[in-house]
Amino acid sequence: MVTAAAVVIDRAGLQELRRLGVTDSKALTSVRREQLAADISRIALDVQIGTASVAEIDRLNILQATFLAMRRAIAALEPPPDLCSVDGNRAIPGLEIPQRTVIQGDRRDLVIGAASIVAKVWRDRAIVAIADRYPAYDLAHNKGYGTANHRAALQHYGVTPDHRRSFAPCRQAAEQFQLSLFAPQDAVPINPDEAPSHPTD
Numbered sequence: 001m002v003t004a005a006a007v008v009i010d011r012a013g014l015q016e017l018r019r020l021g022v023t024d025s026k027a028l029t030s031v032r033r034e035q036l037a038a039d040i041s042r043i044a045l046d047v048q049i050g051t052a053s054v055a056e057i058d059r060l061n062i063l064q065a066t067f068l069a070m071r072r073a074i075a076a077l078e079p080p081p082d083l084c085s086v087d088g089n090r091a092i093p094g095l096e097i098p099q100r101t102v103i104q105g106d107r108r109d110l111v112i113g114a115a116s117i118v119a120k121v122w123r124d125r126a127i128v129a130i131a132d133r134y135p136a137y138d139l140a141h142n143k144g145y146g147t148a149n150h151r152a153a154l155q156h157y158g159v160t161p162d163h164r165r166s167f168a169p170c171r172q173a174a175e176q177f178q179l180s181l182f183a184p185q186d187a188v189p190i191n192p193d194e195a196p197s198h199p200t201d
Contacts, residue, residue, distance in 0.1 A: 001126065001162070002052045002065050005119035006073035008045040008081055009111050016043050017110045024107040025120040037121040040114045048076035049122050058166045067092050087112045134160050 009017065020039055028036065041047050050073030052065035060068065070092050074084060084097045087105035105112035124143050131139035137153045137160070144150075146169055154163070154173035163170040 001054060001123070002057060002062065002069050003119045003123040003126070004050045004066065004069035004073045005115040005122065006048045006050070006077050007040060007111055007115045007118060008077060009043065009114065010045060013043045013045070014110055017114055022110055022113045022117065024113055025116040028117070030124070033117050033121050036117050040118055044114070046077050047118055048073045049119070050076065054162060054164045057164045061166065071095060085109055085112050087116065130162060
């Protein structure tokens with residue numbers, strides 16, 4: 001799953017975000033992200049989440065699925081914004097609202113930073129919510145990222161329905177696991193001349 005957040009902030013809200021120290025979600029601890037996500041939801045005129053499923057990621061690719069999640073989040077805003085600030089150097093295709101792209105926007109732009117925090121918190125909560133289904137993958141701690149223990153679990157147990165096959169480690173684990181399932185040792189042809197003899201009495 002890929003997650004995007006759309007956040008609408010007015011001028012007074014911008015000052016409050018600055019006072020709170022909103023910045024790139026990756027530069028914050030999980031506890032601080034949770035605190036700020038609650039503050040952002042209180043300050044913002046509107047906050048919406050958009051997602052794209054694992055199947056959509058595998059069908060479209062991660063970039064196009066991310067754009068899809070962004071469009072879904074923005075489409076849910078009421079009323080629609082006059083301008084959309086987008087993290088990165090690519091505008092969202094198929095969006096009729098005027099856009100401005102900001103490279104490293106989650107660090108340089110308060111509204112983009114706020115959206116990155118909300119999206120990260122929502123995504124991590126969604127991963128933790130499914131962690132009990134797959135305890136061997138330690139999702140509650142690694143949040144779905146490719147840590148050593150997560151990769152080891154992929155190699156040992158294969159992939160779950162919530163893993164995206166287009167991600168190389170998941171694809172490789174799925175292929176390897178299928179080989180182990182569909183090529184058991186007893187399926188290997190045996191030369192009759194080398195077959196063990198059995199007593200007849």
